[in-house]
Amino acid sequence: MAKRKQQKDHEILEDAPVGNGKDKDVDDESDEDMDMLDVDFEWFDPQPDVDFHGLKTLLRQLFDVDAQLFNLSELADLILSQPLLGSTVKTDGNESDPYAFLTVLNLHTHRDKQVIKDLTEYLLTKCDSIPQLPELLAPTSNAQVGVILTERFINMPAEIVPPMYNMLLEEISWALEAKELYKFSHYLVLSKTYTEVESKLDQEDSRPQKKKKKDPQLETFYFHPEDEVLHKHAMGKASFDYTKQGDEGAADSKRTFQELGVRPQAHMILIEGGKFEGAVKAISEYLAPQT
Template sequence: MAARKRAREAEQNNDPTVDKMDEDDSSSGDDDDEPPSWVLTRSRVFFSRQDMDIVNVDFELFNYDAEIDFHGVKTLLRQLFDADAQLFDLSGLSDLIVEQNTIGSTCKVDDKANDAYAFLTVLNLSEHRAKAPVAQLIAYLGERAAKAGGAAAAAVPGVLAALDTNVVGLVLAERLLNMPAEVIPPMWSMLVDEIEAAVEDGEPYGFTHYLVVSRTYYEVASSLNSEGSERRQKKAREEASLQYFHPEDEEIRRHAAAAAAYPFIKEVESADSKRAFQEMGIKPAGFMMLIEAGKFQDAVKAVGDYVGSAT
């Protein structure tokens, strides 16, 4: 079982032998045929990967630090919500995340003082629903689920409308585009352990549901292809295939009671750099997955199995 950062970070910081010993262990070996691997220590994860001539990099997991992580988390939130990021108080949301420093992780390289390359957290929607940043998200996700239709339209708005009885954990996760997927399973596993520890300590993390917010994209007819007829381009739009920015989402979806991709409200107002995706045949969209609490651990385990088998 993964170590609990929340209980042991102070001990880790007082032990000068841990970092060097674990770093040596995680970066040893020069066999190019060995698969990527991670090593869980008392408070962090080291991930080492060697691909031919690429230099090994150690990724470390840290608790949130309000004095360090605000801007890095806000930048990743802006990426997560894409065109609709302007609809939210991202500063207020970032504050909530970094102040909740015993749940979730940032993933960094070299030093804790650097900006996060990835982050993962869960917020109690029932507890924070009166706060403006969370109220905005609750209204937005309920409306977007209804817009998407299907099982999400039937399940998500009802769960969010009954936060007196449903304790919903909003899972937010994002990473830089070139981050290796292998850093993700330790982050999710550690989140499960930290939630268990928080519940044991009487903290408000005994969720009935988890609502995972992510993003996805469709492969669409490229507007750069002037040779295609109008009929061919229309058919391509109708047959657009859903793809995943985060490969683990495909596995998490298998355990979800409802899942849906939804169009961004502000996508027509996106900057030219965003519209370039669609011109090249890529149309970003939001994505949400509603998971019953009893299936969350199985989903996290499946992520680890899937990423491990894909390497």
């Protein structure tokens, strides 16, 4: 299939400075000589012949430890079965693996597919904070709930997100003009959050440790910063623990260059169909490239 999305984004990323931190003059010189990476991001339609394995990787990252509860091959195939809806972001041409993706699946239209049955059942066990969701996802419901699946590698800039959402709006509009079944009554965005927890490695360290005050109100951080914007347009949201919890050292396995461990949670946001366009506009304004 020929490339339909022609938009490119020019991003300059910095290489990490070279130096061991012991010599200030060396560090200053390294900062001055810091290399810059010049990266072009390109948006493509999902490619059934190219993107299967890349999508599975990103889906596995999105669902974290609960990815094993779903047939990700079937889910990737379902995403690729609607190649004119949704986007991937790549840096090395159409034949390369995606670094990010966004799509929407109609939970009502695909309700007879096993992976959608599994996903719907899973969501219904996690939606205590969204009381409207059980009725919307009930077998007898005629609600057209579009589940938005989106994920990206952790070092991808958030500025790639607004084009994907804007393209999705445009593609849904085209689909409706063609009398296709994409008039969604609601959108359900699946995402991830995390809290910082005391490192088990530090607890086990034999050296004396200063006692730290435990804050009962743990701050929630967002892997996807656009989620905080979506909250303002949502009729409900929920963060919840994964079913397949990792062992006690799992938080430390996600600890990189920081003192605290990372405890991830799943997250979902329910938005009425009529408010989705306004939410997308707000994301575009919030994540507009800084000039």
